[in-house]
Amino acid sequence: MTPQGTASSVREEHLRYTSLIQLQPSQYDIHFPPACRAGHMDALVAMTDLLHPEPVTDLHSPAISDTLARVEILLTGWGSHPIDRALYRKMPNLKLIAHLAGTVKAVLSPDLMPELAERGLRVINAASANARPVAEFTLAHILLHLKRVADWTTLYRHQRSAISTRTTSMQGTVGNRGRAVGIVGASRIGRLVIGHLRRHQIAVLLHDPYLSADTARALGAEKVPMDELLGRCDVVSLHQPLLPSTEQSFGAREFALMRDGALLINTARGRIVDTAALQAAAADGRLSAVLDVTDPEPLNDDSPLWDMPNVQLTPHIAGSFGNEVCDMTELVMQDIDRFCRGEPLQNEVILADWERVA
Numbered sequence: 001m002t003p004q005g006t007a008s009s010v011r012e013e014h015l016r017y018t019s020l021i022q023l024q025p026s027q028y029d030i031h032f033p034p035a036c037r038a039g040h041m042d043a044l045v046a047m048t049d050l051l052h053p054e055p056v057t058d059l060h061s062p063a064i065s066d067t068l069a070r071v072e073i074l075l076t077g078w079g080s081h082p083i084d085r086a087l088y089r090k091m092p093n094l095k096l097i098a099h100l101a102g103t104v105k106a107v108l109s110p111d112l113m114p115e116l117a118e119r120g121l122r123v124i125n126a127a128s129a130n131a132r133p134v135a136e137f138t139l140a141h142i143l144l145h146l147k148r149v150a151d152w153t154t155l156y157r158h159q160r161s162a163i164s165t166r167t168t169s170m171q172g173t174v175g176n177r178g179r180a181v182g183i184v185g186a187s188r189i190g191r192l193v194i195g196h197l198r199r200h201q202i203a204v205l206l207h208d209p210y211l212s213a214d215t216a217r218a219l220g221a222e223k224v225p226m227d228e229l230l231g232r233c234d235v236v237s238l239h240q241p242l243l244p245s246t247e248q249s250f251g252a253r254e255f256a257l258m259r260d261g262a263l264l265i266n267t268a269r270g271r272i273v274d275t276a277a278l279q280a281a282a283a284d285g286r287l288s289a290v291l292d293v294t295d296p297e298p299l300n301d302d303s304p305l306w307d308m309p310n311v312q313l314t315p316h317i318a319g320s321f322g323n324e325v326c327d328m329t330e331l332v333m334q335d336i337d338r339f340c341r342g343e344p345l346q347n348e349v350i351l352a353d354w355e356r357v358a
Helices: 025-031 037-047 062-070 110-119 127-146 149-162 188-197 213-219 226-232 252-257 275-282 322-341
Strands: 017-021 048-050 073-076 096-099 122-124 179-184 202-207 235-238 263-266 288-291 311-313
Touching (some): 017 062, 037 322, 122 322, 127 149, 127 188, 127 322, 202 226
Parallel strands (some): 263 288
16 A cells, blocks of 8 residues: 555656665664555655665765765655765765654754755655654643642552542642643644644643744734743743754743743753753752653663652653654655655755754
């Protein structure tokens, strides 16, 4: 079975470009999982002339120098080789980098941007598909926190059959009604989370310096300054990219402004949060945290965060895993199809926005 919108819709006007996959074997198994590998590879072969039947593991190998000179579409993903100027110039016919993962900053050197723009190289990625499971992960933790599920679980384990939920007086508010959630960064994921929250009786506050109040309102959120968001919200969820301006931007001052009992969720990048400040803020139990990313990642084995009951650590699993990765690969295949047809791309990375993209 071919993925919808790829090989099944190939027409005669479909141009034949050459293609090459650069992945390590372990990453190939992730990006092309057995559940959808045959369909996606059939689609790629139907759309392009695949120059090598297996993924190339080393772009620097002299054995593939002739192949590099011919490649027009290069498929990359997690763990692919960074493309520097020397490697890029070995691919004079390269027209499209099709990145099967999210951020392309690990694949393209920043100093290449002017040259890429001049040559008209185009780049696509699968960030939109990867955003969906991250948003779902975030929503789940928001709802569980507002319901105080962790507190109830602890109380139930302690009291067991003696528990009486209707007469138990739990400190703080329980439930979603009238609560406020703060979204920091109107990224793809941030916007998806806002959309999910609109179905619940939750006020959504948004901080994003690049977004207008009218656009925030259209999304279903109220644009507010950072300090106001921190002081009003029961949950603060980080969704901004890691940039020089955001690195360690969430520190002691921000934690001090958060409400008692509030939850910080970080599914963005670990270095956005000052780890030492987080440890200090969470040590007395006043705040809770769900950290899918950390700095360093993973945390050192002796980090005090491991043993804090109010801190939940997950090993960077909020994004696509298992059969969820099929959606990412399919998204890229569909845009390769559009590229070969000369149609507008739906998942293009705008190189002019390089300084602001994740």
